[in-house]
Each structure stands twice: as C-alpha cells, then as structure tokens.
Amino acid sequence: MLDRSNAASAGLHFLGSIGTGGNKMNPAKLATLKFFALLFLLPGLAGLIVSSSISVHYLDTMPKGPVIAESRVVPRDIHGTVVYQTKDEDRKLSLMEYASVGVFIVGLTLGMVYLEQWGVVQDRYGDEEDKLAENRLGLQKTR
Numbered sequence: 308m309l310d311r312s313n314a315a316s317a318g319l320h321f322l323g324s325i326g327t328g329g330n331k332m333n334p335a336k337l338a339t340l341k342f343f344a345l346l347f348l349l350p351g352l353a354g355l356i357v358s359s360s361i362s363v364h365y366l367d368t369m370p371k372g373p374v375i376a377e378s379r380v381v382p383r384d385i386h387g388t389v390v391y392q393t394k395d396e397d398r399k400l401s402l403m404e405y406a407s408v409g410v411f412i413v414g415l416t417l418g419m420v421y422l423e424q425w426g427v428v429q430d431r432y433g434d435e436e437d438k439l440a441e442n443r444l445g446l447q448k449t450r
Contacts, residue, residue, distance in 0.1 A: 332424050340424065344417035351411025358403045365390055365400075 362385050369390035373380045379391040383400075392400075 332428060337421070337424060337428065340417065340421045344414055344421050347410050347414030348418055349414070351407050351409075351414050354403060354407025355411060358400060358407055361400055361403070365392065365396075 362383075365383065366385045366388060369383075369392055370379055371388070371390060373382075373391045378393045381392050381394050381397045382389050383392055383397060
C-alpha cells in the first residue's frame with residue numbers, strides 16, 4: 308500500500324519522465340517536437356501564400372499570348388487562364404511552390420507526431436491520476 312509521500316513521489320517521477328511503452332517522451336522533448344513542427348509549418352505556409360500571391364500577380368500582369376521578343380514563351384495555367392512567362396520566372400515560381408509544399412509537409416508530419424505523442428502523454432497522465440485517486444481513496448477508507 309502506498310502512503311501519501313510515496314504517492315506524491317510517484318506523481319513527481321511521472322512528470323519528470325513520461326513513459327510510453329519502451330519510449331520515453333519527457334516534457335522537454337515534447338516541447339522540442341512542437342517547436343520544430345511549428346518551425347517547418349509556418350514558413351511552409353508562408354511560402355505557399357507568397358507563391359499564390361505571385362501567381363495572382365502573374366495573372367494580372369503577364370501576357371495572355373506568347374511574346375517571343377521578351378522570351379515569354381513558357382505557358383502557365385493559372386485558374387484556367389494561360390499566361391506566358393520566361394523560363395527563369397517559371398523555374399523560380401515552381402521552385403518556390405515545390406519547396407514550400409515540401410517544408411509544409413515536413414512540418415505537418417512533425418505536427419502529427421507531436422499530437423500523437425501528446426495524446427499518449429495525456430492518456431498516460433490520466434491513468435496515473437486515476438491510480439493516485441484510487442490510492443488516496445484507499446488511504447482515506449483505512450483511517
């Protein structure tokens with residue numbers, strides 16, 4: 308049977324290192340995982356927003372037909388309208404779009420891992436609270 312000091316030390320030990328089966332996920336590691344998830348998610352999202360605003364700008368300013376004198380011969384379909392741009396403009400915008408999607412997906416994956424681990428921690432914490440409450444009730448009944 309646990310007395311109050313053992314129950315309290317068990318609770319402190321639990322908060323110091325959260326065990327999830329064979330894996331240990333302490334609060335510092337969980338916070339680091341959250342930090343890196345946001346570190347990738349937010350710039351990826353910002354890149355997607357910037358690239359879409361560039362596309363909308365291209366839709367307004369680029370010619371709707373090829374202009375050979377300006378080397379605007381590379382077509383880009385934007386919302387059903389074809390505009391013509393240079394190879395360099397096409398390369399830069401495509402690179403920005405693909406890099407932003409890649410960074411966003413890395414952040415999304417890290418975020419999903421974080422949420423999964425956070426859920427495991429919350430479930431485990433709830434189980435520990437139930438055990439501590441049962442022990443506390445057991446101690447009160449014996450008095």
